[in-house]
Amino acid sequence: MALAYCNGSFIQSDEPAVPIDERGHQFGDGVYEVIRVYQGRPFMLDEHLDRLFKSAAAIRLEIGHDGESLKRIIGELTQKSGLSDLDLYVQATRGIAPRNHLFPACPASVSMTAKPFREIPADARAAGISVMLHPDERWLNCWIKSLNLLPNILAKQAASERGCLEAVLVRDGQVTEGTSSNVYMVKDGAIRTAPLSNQILAGITRMAVQRIAHELRIPFIEQSFTPEELRQADEAFITSTTTEVMPVVRFEDGSLVRDGKPGPVARALYERFRAMTGQD
Structure with a gap:
């Protein structure tokens, strides 16, 4: 089972965590990154996070974390996963609010999953x-x-x-x-x-x-x-x-x-x- 992070908590990836009114679920209103970790070291992490923040800015999404904060969470998730080589998925959405096309006044939602990477034979x-x-x-x-x-x-x-x-x-x-x-x-x-x-x-x-x-x-x-x-x-x-x-x-x-x-x-x-x- 993959380990996950959702808005401050580390959970198993099959645990219920996303409310119905989460805007990623309702609208696809968010951005993401897939980062490969080799031997415990995220590859080109700065470049991935830079692209994440550029994508977020382009859709006027305030993630609510800076780069160092996300790096700490990524490091902790990687360590807790017990995996050396893994694919790390990072997602940020506009948050949890009643369904309405207009931007809500609520904090962004940030989630991550850590899974063994899919080795190509x-x-x-x-x-x-x-x-x-x-x-x-x-x-x-x-x-x-x-x-x-x-x-x-x-x-x-x-x-x-x-x-x-x-x-x-x-x-x-x-x-x-x-x-x-x-x-x-x-x-x-x-x-x-x-x-x-x-x-x-x-x-x-x-x-x-x-x-x-x-x-x-x-x-x-x-x-x-x-x-x-x-x-x-x-x-x-x-x-x-x-x-x-x-x-x-x-x-x-x-x-x-x-x-x-x-x-x-x-x-x-x-x-x-x-x-x-x-x-x-």
């Missing part, structure tokens, strides 16, 4: 994954990590039903990102990914990969590309907190990325990422 990572191209039907502020994920869920489900791990989203003829990941192509030794904008999330693992690419002297180009360019790439991969660096080798129609095998750039990035997170 080494053979699956070595083989690479399949993805499905899907229209990007989300709203126009995808840079906000909000609780409103229904379009992402529907696209991810459609991909799963086609035997794919991820849906790669396409808006106005350009690849934006995945339902829960950033998307990259490699051509002639250079990495390309969509530039930061309101249409994509500024991924924390994206930030780490950009740093690694700089260290390895691999060009990192923030430039949009089309689905056809993705299909013609030398390599493709996705990144996220939970998938880390994952090679893409196949599309839903059975067509392959190059020879259908993970390429050297994605492998080099992942090896360096493992070292960065203390997994080697």
Whole structure:
């Protein structure tokens, strides 16, 4: 059973804790972060919390904690969980109040859960994954990590039903990102990914990969590309907190990325990422 935190109390994750009038439940009126903890150390915690506060500010939500306060709670939850490697989910909503679209005069609600992280089998990572191209039907502020994920869920489900791990989203003829990941192509030794904008999330693992690419002297180009360019790439991969660096080798129609095998750039990035997170 996962350990959780809710508004000052540490509880088991299956204990009743969210009132019916909680605005996250009623409206999806809140923001969240998923932080991976390696050997008891949250990875890029400052960057995650900075993004959380930026998302909160964008929806005019006062979380009621500063960064140091959240760090203390995260540290205590990690310690109490008894886990060394875990996924930590942090959620902040506009609070508990009678259902009304207007902002209520009440304190924000903050909750967290700590669960063993979902390890991707080494053979699956070595083989690479399949993805499905899907229209990007989300709203126009995808840079906000909000609780409103229904379009992402529907696209991810459609991909799963086609035997794919991820849906790669396409808006106005350009690849934006995945339902829960950033998307990259490699051509002639250079990495390309969509530039930061309101249409994509500024991924924390994206930030780490950009740093690694700089260290390895691999060009990192923030430039949009089309689905056809993705299909013609030398390599493709996705990144996220939970998938880390994952090679893409196949599309839903059975067509392959190059020879259908993970390429050297994605492998080099992942090896360096493992070292960065203390997994080697």
